Amino acid sequence: MNSGFQTFDGEHEAFRQTVKAFVAREITPHVKAWEQAEGFPRELYDRAAEQGFFGLKYDEAYGGTNAGFFFEAVLFEELSKCGSGGVAAGLGAQATIATGPLHLFGTDELKRRFLAPAIAGKCIGAFAVTEPDGGSDVAGLKTTARREGEHYVLDGSKTYITNGVRADYVIVAAKTDPSKGHKGVSMIVVEKGTPGFTVSRALKKVGWRASDTAELSFSECRVPVANLVGRENDGFAQIMGNFQWERLTLALGALGAADDIFAQAMAFVTTRRAFGQNVSQFQVVKHRLAEMATELEAARQLTYHALRLHAAGEWALGQTAMAKKLATEMCCKLADQALQLHGGAGYMMEFDIQRHWRDARLGPIGGGTSEIMNEIIAKQLGL
Amino acid sequence: MPLKILVTAKRVEDSESKIKVNPAGTGIVLEGLKFKINPFDEIAIEEALRLTAKHGGEVVVVSIGGKEVVEQLRSPALAMGANRAIWVNHVGPMDQLGIAACLQKICEKEKPDLCILGKQAIDDDQGQVGSYLAEALGWSQATFASKEESLESEAEKSKAPAIKLSADGKSVTVVREVDGGLQTIEATLPAVATTELRLNQPRYASLPGIMKAKTKPLEEVTPASLGVDMTPHITVVKMTHPPARKAGIKVADVPALMDKLKNEARAI
Numbered sequence: 001m002n003s004g005f006q007t008f009d010g011e012h013e014a015f016r017q018t019v020k021a022f023v024a025r026e027i028t029p030h031v032k033a034w035e036q037a038e039g040f041p042r043e044l045y046d047r048a049a050e051q052g053f054f055g056l057k058y059d060e061a062y063g064g065t066n067a068g069f070f071f072e073a074v075l076f077e078e079l080s081k082c083g084s085g086g087v088a089a090g091l092g093a094q095a096t097i098a099t100g101p102l103h104l105f106g107t108d109e110l111k112r113r114f115l116a117p118a119i120a121g122k123c124i125g126a127f128a129v130t131e132p133d134g135g136s137d138v139a140g141l142k143t144t145a146r147r148e149g150e151h152y153v154l155d156g157s158k159t160y161i162t163n164g165v166r167a168d169y170v171i172v173a174a175k176t177d178p179s180k181g182h183k184g185v186s187m188i189v190v191e192k193g194t195p196g197f198t199v200s201r202a203l204k205k206v207g208w209r210a211s212d213t214a215e216l217s218f219s220e221c222r223v224p225v226a227n228l229v230g231r232e233n234d235g236f237a238q239i240m241g242n243f244q245w246e247r248l249t250l251a252l253g254a255l256g257a258a259d260d261i262f263a264q265a266m267a268f269v270t271t272r273r274a275f276g277q278n279v280s281q282f283q284v285v286k287h288r289l290a291e292m293a294t295e296l297e298a299a300r301q302l303t304y305h306a307l308r309l310h311a312a313g314e315w316a317l318g319q320t321a322m323a324k325k326l327a328t329e330m331c332c333k334l335a336d337q338a339l340q341l342h343g344g345a346g347y348m349m350e351f352d353i354q355r356h357w358r359d360a361r362l363g364p365i366g367g368g369t370s371e372i373m374n375e376i377i378a379k380q381l382g383l
Numbered sequence: 384m385p386l387k388i389l390v391t392a393k394r395v396e397d398s399e400s401k402i403k404v405n406p407a408g409t410g411i412v413l414e415g416l417k418f419k420i421n422p423f424d425e426i427a428i429e430e431a432l433r434l435t436a437k438h439g440g441e442v443v444v445v446s447i448g449g450k451e452v453v454e455q456l457r458s459p460a461l462a463m464g465a466n467r468a469i470w471v472n473h474v475g476p477m478d479q480l481g482i483a484a485c486l487q488k489i490c491e492k493e494k495p496d497l498c499i500l501g502k503q504a505i506d507d508d509q510g511q512v513g514s515y516l517a518e519a520l521g522w523s524q525a526t527f528a529s530k531e532e533s534l535e536s537e538a539e540k541s542k543a544p545a546i547k548l549s550a551d552g553k554s555v556t557v558v559r560e561v562d563g564g565l566q567t568i569e570a571t572l573p574a575v576a577t578t579e580l581r582l583n584q585p586r587y588a589s590l591p592g593i594m595k596a597k598t599k600p601l602e603e604v605t606p607a608s609l610g611v612d613m614t615p616h617i618t619v620v621k622m623t624h625p626p627a628r629k630a631g632i633k634v635a636d637v638p639a640l641m642d643k644l645k646n647e648a649r650a651i
Contacts, residue, residue, distance in 0.1 A: 017459065018459075
């Protein structure tokens, strides 16, 4: 079923072949080992950077290609087919949340210091909002950054930070004016090795095992005011703006993963035999696959719709939230059904479907939970 | 000495696609199939680009088929770095004689120093065009070009060409994969080489390459304009799936195994 023909043109499809070839050569053969090791080699960032994967939306002056959202959409769909949500997330964060704020709001100096080397794969970035005492509540952040002369002094901690362990820099959301709610938030770049900044622990996860996820702590951590991203106390709006594209990429990633999940289910049921015939010949299995294909297609079309709106410059807050929720929940459901179709094999670690099942579960949680998506949608409805 | 190199880019069924024979047994079902460039041709393009990167020159890529083959000419062929493309617009059946004849006419006009082709295409696995072409042109040929170093070696990482041009620029040294080992030969230019899997690891078509490819020159010709009759000399009588393998059996002991190998399988 070719559903993307109206959204992606010939060049996007040519780029898709490049990403596919990259995934097949550089990632897929190593997925099992990397998942077991709970990490992937840093060199993969170099390889991905050589192909320009981190600079698709960014200016040529900083090493990007300014190719646009559709190319990055292709990248996210195809990366997610590698079968390791963790690898896709580690590379994905570098292309979106860890670099997006610098591109949108950073000074030329910040772009040269951090964005350009991140696009070139020379340094790894992370974006830190979530805290141990509160997840989605950006207005209620506890981490503070008080101004002392030409420095900000950061105190607090962050958790569930993708790429946090090996990040060379972290964009930290902190309160520069704790007396105010969301109007007192700013984004500040903290470099690895800055005194007072430590990685408190690497976190163990249900899925996304190949990605590095950290808890970070800041104690009297002094960074120059030049590291402020955008305007002081304007961080909330900036963070929310950056989340839009992140959510779309999470929806696109869910589509890519669901494509692979569906392909694995099809491959299994068309070869597995029971009661003298292929499992796929039972009507109950045929109908299950028909429903799965329908749900995947519906999520794909809503996501592509949100993507087209976003690329056209529309502030599609509602559609993006809907797409993120629908696509990630669809992926979770498909993974569960595909695992069920595998029977006993689905529960065995040696089959790949269990990894999708574990990885997909993060979809409705990360980048804003389904509940937060519903809040956004409800607000759009005037409720 | 700058080299002019002609390479081929055949459009073939993607090996990820599931190939089915049509019910009439006259061919395969094309609906829903995905297509890509023949992987051996991709290796040929890579080798040509490495050679011209080292010695200067030009890489011209040729494909034969309907307008859909332009897709593979643009990307990956031109996107990888080939300078220009020639599209032989032909819809309908063709065989290796017709294909070699088209390439021969193009070579007579373009006068390349070297032609590099995939050793075979992964669709029908005929593996004959390279030799037919060399024969038709009366050029030397070096089929199954490979190299001594592995694909993980430093030579591969440095993107050095495995086909070596002589100091006087009059011949190339080619390491060939033959039964039981490697054979090194020298071929006088102009020559035709065909590529093995272990010759190199082709580069990806980069995004800037994909963008540039759309403005690179692409010339359209037809078999008629080349003076070639494409009527095939080969007729496909019937196409079938290979018979399904039968389940194996367990033998009691080594003598029983030897007996079966000798008298039933006639393998020893």
